[in-house]
Each structure stands twice: as structure tokens, then as C-alpha cells.
Amino acid sequence: MVVRRKKTTIHLNAKETTTILEVKKMIEGILKVPPENQMILKHLTEMEDDKTLGYYNLNGQTARAHTPASLGLCFRDPGG
Template sequence: MDVFLMIRRKKLTIFTDAKDTTTVLELKKIIEGILKIPPQNQQLFNKDNTVMEDSHLLQDYGLTSLTAKAQNPATIGLAIRSVFKRFD
């Protein structure tokens, strides 16, 4: 079933949908398609501020079609790791 998500980072909000059997890594790849930020530089947080592990399914975090509806999407936090190249 589809789950509807609102991914928030500071003033940025992304609305998307996915299957409840989608892995966190697959969700990060969806975000990569939007923001052009690789999954290894993203960190997702569930509503209780627990870090979401790449290998887990969305439904493992309680994100199902019953809890994440189109009219009331579930909120996920997004942190982006800054990567700076060093020039020696």
C-alpha cells in the first residue's frame, strides 16, 4: 500500500509517496533524484528522532497506509551531511 510522506529539513519540505515495503535506502534514492544529494550524505529521522537504518522497511518504523495518508502525511526529518573536498 502507498504511504504518503512529508520530508522536512529546515525550510525545505518534500512531499512524496512510496510503498510501505520500500527500504529507507530506496527512499534516500528518491530524495537523491529530487535534491541531487547522494544517499550516503543523507540521514533520515522518524517522528521520535530515531535514525532510520538503510536496510529497514518504512513499515518497520510504523509508516503504513493507515498512519501516512494523503490528507495527513507522515513527517520524516532529513539531515544532510556537508562534504568538503580538501586540497592539500
């Protein structure tokens, strides 16, 4: 899977049983931004932390190595 924010592209390996919160924790390990300040988007819709990638139809059939799933990443303002 590919997560993009502006000019930053992150390649992640995740299963369809991985939750969105777990994806955010992977991103936190790379970009040092806590999950509560991240927003992951699929087709301009925010993905919910407690849902899995499979819930959003991201699985081995829809996201392959040569055509990975592409998600958007936004950061929330920690000050509100």
C-alpha cells in the same frame, strides 16, 4: 509522506515495503545529494537504510493523504 529539512518540504509517494535507502534515492533525484550523505529521522531517531517504512510503522493506516507521515532530513558533511 513528507520529508522536511529546514525550509524545504518534499512530498513523496512510497509503499510500506519501500526501504529507507530507496527513499534516500528518491531524495537524491530531487536534491542531488547522494544517499550516503543523507540521514532520515523519525522522532529524532535515525532510520536504517535496510529497514522498510513498514518496519517503522509507516503504512496506509498511519500515513494518509490528509495526514501524511512526516520525517526529518539531515545532510552529513561529505568531508567527514
